[in-house]
Amino acid sequence: MKEKLKKHIENLIALTDDEFSFILSHFSYEKYKKNDFIIQEGENVKDCYLVVTGLIKLVYDDKNGKQHIVSFAMEDWWESDFSAYFSQTKAKMSLQCIEDTIVFSLSFKNYQKLSAELPKMKQFFLEKSNSGYIASQNRILSFLTSNAKERYEQLLKQYPLLFQRVPKIILASYLGVSRETLSRLSS
Amino acid sequence: MKEKLKKHIENLIALTDDEFSFILSHFSYEKYKKNDFIIQEGENVKDCYLVVTGLIKLVYDDKNGKQHIVSFAMEDWWESDFSAYFSQTKAKMSLQCIEDTIVFSLSFKNYQKLSAELPKMKQFFLEKSNSGYIASQNRILSFLTSNAKERYEQLLKQYPLLFQRVPKIILASYLGVSRETLSRLSS
Structure with a gap:
């Protein structure tokens, strides 16, 4: 599993084994079940x-x-309520699992520590x-310039896997349309 | 004028005079007239x-x-077609002056150089x-959760100065509403 983290970082930055061991020691490894909340609104992030x-x-x-x-967010994507994370305040949003999910977590303290001690990070x-x-x-631009049908088609083109994995009602909410509108678009 | 740049950076990071001189040498200083294009769609950014x-x-x-x-973007704000800037490709968007404008510009090469040579930067x-x-x-959230009237009120509350400086037709475009709708909202 730690190989996935190494590969993820090495997509951008070459690391020695020692550097990676140091980095790894700042992460935790967490497992969640479908529908579990990773972050709940109102909690400290x-x-x-x-x-x-x-x-x-x-x-x-x-x-x-x-x-x-x-x-x-799916494999290889980062997620949090970043506004609350960077200001170390309470979550305005929630982070919930659509599938059983495994994450590497990084505390803000460790984010700062890694940033300060390893310029590569x-x-x-x-x-x-x-x-x-x-x-x-780009998402702001798509809200400004595209109607629901176009946003649907952009998403389908950019992330075809999402369409197989995300329930239709959740996809409709992401696109900002009703379930019925989405059914028309996808038929 | 260079004092403004120093103060802007020192809001986040303390600098020695030598460090600031080094930083300043990577910036250029440019003047534009109202309606001038700083970036035009299709050009390299x-x-x-x-x-x-x-x-x-x-x-x-x-x-x-x-x-x-x-x-x-107004005083103390950064702006570019950042997608094109970071990938050093052609602009999909244009950057145009609403008022006579003075900017400090930073080339991508100098952005990388400053980042590499000065960890503070x-x-x-x-x-x-x-x-x-x-x-x-937050802007994505406001598109998802707010109607035009609410977006108008959020903007008025957050950036009251913008309302005095930005022509109504441009404000309407930012909010994604027609000029007529904006007139109803602001009356």
């Missing part, structure tokens, strides 16, 4: 997560009790953050 | 920009010729990128 296997959703429950999907986090920012900008 | 004075808009022109506002860029990511996530 101590960790961010790298998905090893499984699928999770970051959700926001609005004041009317409606659930909105902010993002999905600071570089790794910088590149990850830049990629995340770009992905968010 | 070499630089990102810190606004010293003025106001700019990052826009995307869709295939039907409709312009969408992805973001604004890597830390600065990491914190800026994390903040940008969080702001984008």
Whole structure:
């Protein structure tokens, strides 16, 4: 399992075995069952997560009790309520498992420690953050420029695996459409 | 003017005079007139920009010729087509001045050089990128959870200055509503 973490980091940054051992010692390894909450709204957010296997959703429950999907994360993706993580405050969103899921977790203290003690890891986090920012900008753009049908088609093209793994009602929530609209789009 | 750059960086990271001189040597200083393009769609994106004075808009022109506002940037904000900047490819978006604007520009080469040679600057860029990511996530959330009236009120509360400086038609485009809808909201 630790080989997956090594490979994930080495996609961006070459590591010696000693460096990887040092990095690994800052991560924990956690298993969750389908429907388990990794983060619950209102709790302190101590960790961010790298998905090893499984699928999770970051959700926001609005004041009317409606659930909105902010993002999905599957193998090799990082997820957390990053606003709460970086400010070490309480979660505004929840992180819940759509499938049985295994993650590597990294506390904010260890994130800072790794960044400070290993410049390579600071570089790794910088590149990850830049990629995340770009992905968010693209999602904003798709909200501004695309209708539901186009957003559906973009997602299908970009992440075909998601369509097999995510229940239709959750996919509809991610796209910001009703279940009925999604059925029309996908038929 | 260079004092503004120093203060901007020192909001996050303490610098010696020598460090700041080294940093400053990697930036250029550029003046633009209202309506000038800093980045034009289709051109190579070499630089990102810190606004010293003025106001700019990052826009995307869709295939039907409709312009969408992805973001604004005013004093102390960074802006670019970051996807193109970080991958050193051609701009999908344009960056245009709403007011006469002065910026500090930083080439990608100098971004990498500063990151590599001064760990403090890597830390600065990491914190800026994390903040940008969080702001984008909040904007996604507001698209998912808020109607036009609520998005209007959030923006008014968060950035009251923008309302005095941005023409109504541009504000409407940012909110993803028609000019007429915005007039109803603001009356």
